[in-house]
Amino acid sequence: MPVKIIFSKDCILKNKNIFADTGRFPLIITGRTGAKKSGALDEVINTLEKSPYILYDRIEENPKISTAEDAAMMSKKFNCDYIIAIGGGSALDAAKAIAVLAVNNMTGMDLFSKTIDKALPIIAIPTTSGTGSEVTPYSILTVDEWQTKKSFASDLIYPKYAFLDPKYTYSLSADYTISTAFDAVSHLFESYFSLRSTDISRMYSVEGIHSFAKAVPAIENQIFNDLSRRDLMYASMLGGIAISHTGTTAMHALGYSMTYFHNMPHGYANLYFSRPYFKHMMQYEEEKTRYIIKLMGFSDLDTMCDFFLNKIQKPVLDEILCEKYAALAIIQSSIKATPGNLTKENIVKMYKEAGGL
Known part of the structure; x- marks a missing residue:
């Protein structure tokens, strides 16, 4: 299991150095509201201590390939060097696709057929207790052309770190x-x-x-x-x-x-x-x-x-x-x-x- 798992209360605040050690300019991937409501987004921003970051907060439930492609273009534009994924399985799975597309000359559909040679490192912060995506090499995306969901897998998309703090689920209904x-x-x-x-x-x-x-x-x-x-x-x-x-x-x-x-x-x-x-x-x-x-x-x-x-x-x-x-x-x-x-x-x-x- 290549993921370093940190499971404790206030685990982000207690391990600020990990973010700085992972890279200098992260792309933060979230859904529209969940990361903010959970408190995880604010804690991450505080942890970054005024370091630069780009926030992409448009991941939908059951993320589409086109969304991952859009976020990857933003990462390329600003030359982000790692990804912080905050949210449920949708945000985390999308982040894995984005991590690949941001550093490869590939389309979203290529994820299901081409060999993956590299990906940006990912810090995963789940705000739900469901997919376990923070510790898997899988990403599940919605493929409208096939009218279903489809997964791709690579050891390169295992998150580098997973921060698990149950308090981030307190805001869930x-x-x-x-x-x-x-x-x-x-x-x-x-x-x-x-x-x-x-x-x-x-x-x-x-x-x-x-x-x-x-x-x-x-x-x-x-x-x-x-x-x-x-x-x-x-x-x-x-x-x-x-x-x-x-x-x-x-x-x-x-x-x-x-x-x-x-x-x-x-x-x-x-x-x-x-x-x-x-x-x-x-x-x-x-x-x-x-x-x-x-x-x-x-x-x-x-x-x-x-x-x-x-x-x-x-x-x-x-x-x-x-x-x-x-x-x-x-x-x-x-x-x-x-x-x-x-x-x-x-x-x-x-x-x-x-x-x-």
Whole structure:
């Protein structure tokens, strides 16, 4: 794991020297409001102590390739030498694409096909507990031409440093806290089941699921305190480390269409498929599935799935949509990492079950 992780209260203020040591002129990447509301942006600016920086605060939810290209042009124009990414997965994933585009003669679409030779160093500061992007070599972008989200990966886009301070999540609403937490736990579940999993990756998954489970009462009551927010940030980080070893599986592949076409938050889109996904896993990985149910503190699969699904507004799908979305899901590489040799017909059934057909 090439990322230096600093997880503590006031970790930025206690490690000001890291910013100066990383470079002289950063491009700060954020969304429109979250970095400011969290307090992280102000702390970073104070830490820079009047050193020059450029702020790009136009990253949207589910960032588009065109946005990354625009920010990379700004970096080139001002000759920025490192990136500070502040925000949720959207800001962090966009920053990774920007770090590559800023120092290579590439288009955004080239990220998915060309070899990456260099990238600007990144300091990642998450303000949500969801994607774990601060510790992964992945960037997920929205590709309108393909009507889906697509990832690219490179060891060069691992952040150099990750500053994790749970206080940056205090400004999040209960609903946003839950949706991002569901993304984190989907990483932990999927990595645990992945055909690429190892004893080491499963160790991270188990520890992360245990930490998430401690926050289940807070999620159920929609009341979060310092401890539950710390548990969720820790789970999110471990989920990122786990999928760095394994990638994701079918849950993510199916969820992309729910986000793209139905505007479902990414975590909710993944757990929308919890029942058909876990029923599939019960068929092919029964021992692992029962262990997860036990780790989560539930008595059976249906009770655990109800816990997730009761928090989610569930779009109703029709057969045409199920066929369309299954065709998009089957081409995702994460399908191949899923136990059970999933076919398009299997995936259509999962969409139908999740969609109420």
